[in-house]
Amino acid sequence: MKDKVYSHLKKRYDDVYSITPNDLGFPWLTKFYKTLTAQLKFFPFKIFVPLALIITVIIYLVFGILIVRLVSLLQYGF
Amino acid sequence: MVSKILTSVIMVLHNLSRLIFSPYTAMRKIVQESDYGQVGVIFGLVYLYFLYANIIRERTLHPFIISKSALTSFTVFLVTFFLVTSFFYIVGKMLSLKNLKYRKLVFSFAYSVFPALLWFIATSTLYFLLPPPRTISIPGKMFALVFSTYSISLFLWRFILLYLSVRFSLKTTFFKTIAIIALFFIWFIPYSFVMYQLKIFRIPFI
Numbered sequence: 001m002k003d004k005v006y007s008h009l010k011k012r013y014d015d016v017y018s019i020t021p022n023d024l025g026f027p028w029l030t031k032f033y034k035t036l037t038a039q040l041k042f043f044p045f046k047i048f049v050p051l052a053l054i055i056t057v058i059i060y061l062v063f064g065i066l067i068v069r070l071v072s073l074l075q076y077g078f
Numbered sequence: 079m080v081s082k083i084l085t086s087v088i089m090v091l092h093n094l095s096r097l098i099f100s101p102y103t104a105m106r107k108i109v110q111e112s113d114y115g116q117v118g119v120i121f122g123l124v125y126l127y128f129l130y131a132n133i134i135r136e137r138t139l140h141p142f143i144i145s146k147s148a149l150t151s152f153t154v155f156l157v158t159f160f161l162v163t164s165f166f167y168i169v170g171k172m173l174s175l176k177n178l179k180y181r182k183l184v185f186s187f188a189y190s191v192f193p194a195l196l197w198f199i200a201t202s203t204l205y206f207l208l209p210p211p212r213t214i215s216i217p218g219k220m221f222a223l224v225f226s227t228y229s230i231s232l233f234l235w236r237f238i239l240l241y242l243s244v245r246f247s248l249k250t251t252f253f254k255t256i257a258i259i260a261l262f263f264i265w266f267i268p269y270s271f272v273m274y275q276l277k278i279f280r281i282p283f284i
Contacts, residue, residue, distance in 0.1 A: 015106060019245065022252040033252065041102040044238060045231065052230035056223055068212045071222040074229060075210035077281040078131050078201045 086115030094192055097239065105242040108189050109182040117188045124283075125152045127195060131202045154278050162266070162284060163187050169258055170248045177249060186243035187284075193236035194283055197229065 024030045039047055060067050093116070096104035128148035136143055163183040170178040204225070212218040245255045270282040 018106060019249045020251065024252060037102075040238060041100060043099050044101060044235065045098070048231040048234045049227065052227045052234065055230050056226040059226065060219075060223065065214045065219070067226060068214055068218055068222045071225045072211035074225070074281070075201060075205055075212070078135070078198050078205060 082115055083119070086113055086119045089113065090116050090119045093189060097189060097192065101235075101238060101242060105186060105189070105239070105246050108185050109246045111185045112181065117184060120188045120191060121156070124155060124191060124195060127199060127202075128152050128155075131198065134202045134206045151278065151283075154273070155283055158269075158273075158282075158284055159187065159191075161269075162262070165262060165265070166244060166248065166258065169261065173248075173250075173254075175248050175250065179247075182247040183243070186247050190236070190239040190243050191284065193232045193239065197232045198281075198283065200228065 022030065022033060024033055056067070059070075089111075093104055093108055093111075096107070125148065128151040129144055131151075132144045132147045133139060136147070138144070163180065166183050166187075167178070167180050208221065212222055240259060241255060244250065244258055245252075248255070248258070250258065266282070270279070273279040273282065
């Protein structure tokens with residue numbers, strides 16, 4: 001039983017530390033990076049979709065109907 | 079044989095769902111994969127997509143036209159895949175990175191194809207259902223907003239998977255990973271432009 005727990009924990013430890021944790025040089029930057037990546041690790045679409053919507057609205061507000069032409073171009077892009 | 083293929087298909091679906099819900103842990107597991115059947119399944123899906131896209135584009139079911147064109151696209155896709163993975167492998171070798179294995183790059187980059195594959199499938203289907211060009215009417219603008227949001231979301235997902243593929247395959251730090259990706263774009267953007275000029279891929283499929 002002990003061996004099983006040990007090997008499970010060891011495997012988990014090896015998995016987590018298969019790569020060295022990131023250090024961006026400045027503590028505040030590393031903290032910001034870790035906060036951001038923690039959100040991206042689980043269902044990142046909860047961030048992607050609102051962010052994509054904001055980007056789309058900004059493009060629409062800045063370039064206007066050009067976004068409609070861009071979408072037409074993309075539709076021919078397959 | 080059949081059970082092996084079925085296992086690979088189930089594993090691909092399992093890993094795909096994990097890439098959607100927890101891409102970080104999924105990619106960490108994917109680089110440890112050794113079942114090449116999964117890569118075969120993904121490449122098979124890509125080939126099926128090229129067949130589907132040609133049916134939509136050419137508006138024909140003529141087997142010769144469809145298969146010839148699909149085979150060309152698929153061959154270029156395979157060459158591009160080989161070039162991209164080899165590039166990262168060579169960079170890893172040049173940086174004398176420990177535990178560098180080409181297999182890890184093959185698996186991580188094969189799975190990273192999914193955002194592009196899903197985008198292309200949706201775009202082809204929409205091309206058939208709602209043929210372009212879009213108009214500046216209210217429905218046209220609404221479609222443009224939804225399509226752009228969908229495209230940008232998948233692009234962000236693609237970029238995260240690219241980052242994770244490089245980070246887990248080469249085991250590099252954040253800055254090194256970003257630098258290697260920047261180096262990759264230096265040749266990949268002109269390469270994509272050449273593909274565009276040759277009318278092979280309008281938008282890079284990788």
